[in-house]
Amino acid sequence: PPAIGVLALQGDVREHVAALDTCGARGVLVRREREVEAVDGLVIPGGESTTIDKLLGIFELRDPIRAAIRAGLPVYGSCAGMILLADRLEGGVEGQQTLGGLDVTVRRNAFGRQVDSFETDLEVAGLPDGDLPVHAVFIRAPWVEEVGPGVQVLATVGSGPAAGRIVAVRERDVLATSFHPEISGDLRLHRMFVQIVADRG
Numbered sequence: 001p002p003a004i005g006v007l008a009l010q011g012d013v014r015e016h017v018a019a020l021d022t023c024g025a026r027g028v029l030v031r032r033e034r035e036v037e038a039v040d041g042l043v044i045p046g047g048e049s050t051t052i053d054k055l056l057g058i059f060e061l062r063d064p065i066r067a068a069i070r071a072g073l074p075v076y077g078s079c080a081g082m083i084l085l086a087d088r089l090e091g092g093v094e095g096q097q098t099l100g101g102l103d104v105t106v107r108r109n110a111f112g113r114q115v116d117s118f119e120t121d122l123e124v125a126g127l128p129d130g131d132l133p134v135h136a137v138f139i140r141a142p143w144v145e146e147v148g149p150g151v152q153v154l155a156t157v158g159s160g161p162a163a164g165r166i167v168a169v170r171e172r173d174v175l176a177t178s179f180h181p182e183i184s185g186d187l188r189l190h191r192m193f194v195q196i197v198a199d200r201g
């Protein structure tokens with residue numbers, strides 16, 4: 001099975017490893033440059049993007065991961081991971097950097113106080129088994145403000161105050177969601193990512 005790394009600096013690392021294992025990949029922890037080089041794909045978990053950003057600097061992983069993404073390593077980011085994959089960030093803290101790789105503008109903590117955390121059903125394009133909606137959990141989540149021409153929008157919020165907001169995108173082999181499939185039990189997005197990695201074989 002493909003070895004898929006989970007960036008293990010901060011955030012819900014275990015949940016992603018478990019999800020990847022369930023989907024037929026081998027989830028492995030990534031904390032060092034040589035571990036980045038050894039994996040077939042990489043997940044950047046949910047957590048706190050400002051903390052993960054600082055730790056990327058301390059662990060000297062920023063440049064190796066940027067280089068790997070540029071060279072075509074498939075990457076999936078959920079929530080804080082989406083923030084870290086954005087080429088452009090709104091609402092970051094002073095000095096906050098991203099890894100980039102996705103030609104999008106992401107707004108951090110976009111949903112605001114009233115809907116700090118919420119759950120909703122989403123239609124997600126391109127899932128392995130069809131049209132059943134995905135039950136999505138959002139926790140102080142970002143949304144995508146603007147997408148470049150090569151970016152496919154996979155899901156938008158269907159109703160409520162954030163209706164129409166973009167919450168799942170894909171550009172080549174880079175996938176990102178505002179929500180956390182790793183904690184909702186619906187692992188079709190992880191299956192999609194494992195398939196992306198397997199297809200590169």
Ligand code: GLN
Nearest residue numbers: 046047048049079080140
């Ligand atoms: N608000 C967090 C951040 O800015 C993301 C929240 C999450 O990953 N659940 O990184």
